[in-house]
Amino acid sequence: MCTGKCSRCIGITLFPLAVCAIVSNILLYFPNGQVLQLSEITDLVWFFHGILGAGILVILPAFMMLGAGGAGCCANRCGMLLSVVLAVLGFAGGAYCAVISSLGLIGGPLCDTGDGEYLYPFRNDTLEDNYLFNQTTWSICKEPENIILWNIVLFSILLAIGVIEAILCFIQVISGLTGFICGTCMRKRKTNISGM
Numbered sequence: 676m677c678t679g680k681c682s683r684c685i686g687i688t689l690f691p692l693a694v695c696a697i698v699s700n701i702l703l704y705f706p707n708g709q710v711l712q713l714s715e716i717t718d719l720v721w722f723f724h725g726i727l728g729a730g731i732l733v734i735l736p737a738f739m740m741l742g743a744g745g746a747g748c749c750a751n752r753c754g755m756l757l758s759v760v761l762a763v764l765g766f767a768g769g770a771y772c773a774v775i776s777s778l779g780l781i782g783g784p785l786c787d788t789g790d791g792e793y794l795y796p797f798r799n800d801t802l803e804d805n806y807l808f809n810q811t812t813w814s815i816c817k818e819p820e821n822i823i824l825w826n827i828v829l830f831s832i833l834l835a836i837g838v839i840e841a842i843l844c845f846i847q848v849i850s851g852l853t854g855f856i857c858g859t860c861m862r863k864r865k866t867n868i869s870g871m
Contacts, residue, residue: 681850682758685843686740689765692843693733696772696836699829700725706784706819706826715793715819717785717826724775725833732768733840736761740847755854762851765844772837779830780807784823786816 703720705711722728739761742754783797783806796815797806806812806823813823 682740682755682847682854685847685850686737689733689737689740689840689843692836692840693730693737696725696729696733696833696840699832699836700730703826703829706822709819711819715785715787717779719775719779719782722775724772724837728768728775729772729833729837729840730768732771733765733844736765736844736847752855755851759848759851759855762844762847766841766848769837769840769842769844773834773841774837776830776834776837779826780834781805784816784826786822787818788815789817 700720700723703725704716736758739754739758742758783795785793785795787793788796797812807827816822819825
């Protein structure tokens with residue numbers, strides 16, 4: 676497969692992943708569709724790992740990958756080198772999203788335990804008795820309703836998206852470097868067409 680086609684496929688794949696990451700991050704601000712006070716939202720949501728990390732920082736290289744995969748002015752060695760630089764940025768965004776999502780899963784949500792005070796009831800758990808593996812402890816959170824399930828699902832989605840984006844951007848780094856060093860296959864295609 677030509678490095679240009681590879682870049683184009685990766686670029687097309689990154690767009691829906693970035694949109695899903697942005698939507699998932701926004702949904703973390705509204706557990707069960709409720710509007711909460713700013714002080715009642717889990718602190719790791721404010722790191723914007725889905726909006727900035729797996730969203731904006733991945734959309735930028737995706738646009739460049741589409742350009743590097745096309746027949747325009749970006750389908751040259753310079754365009755492939757620029758796609759490598761932006762793919763490193765996308766890799767960093769995906770990795771950032773994966774790390775923050777992992778911390779969000781391990782630490783658990785901010786919730787009301789019944790006394791009207793919001794706190795993190797699972798932050799000091801060891802891995803052996805972590806709330807993720809012991810569903811009976813979920814009843815400790817009274818408000819917002821189903822906050823634990825809400826956080827687990829959305830942080831898991833963001834973790835998966837961040838890992839996939841980081842892998843795709845790493846593949847683009849390798850593909851872009853190959854295209855920069857060896858060429859993008861555009862000359863071969865033109866030669867084959869004119870040689871017919």
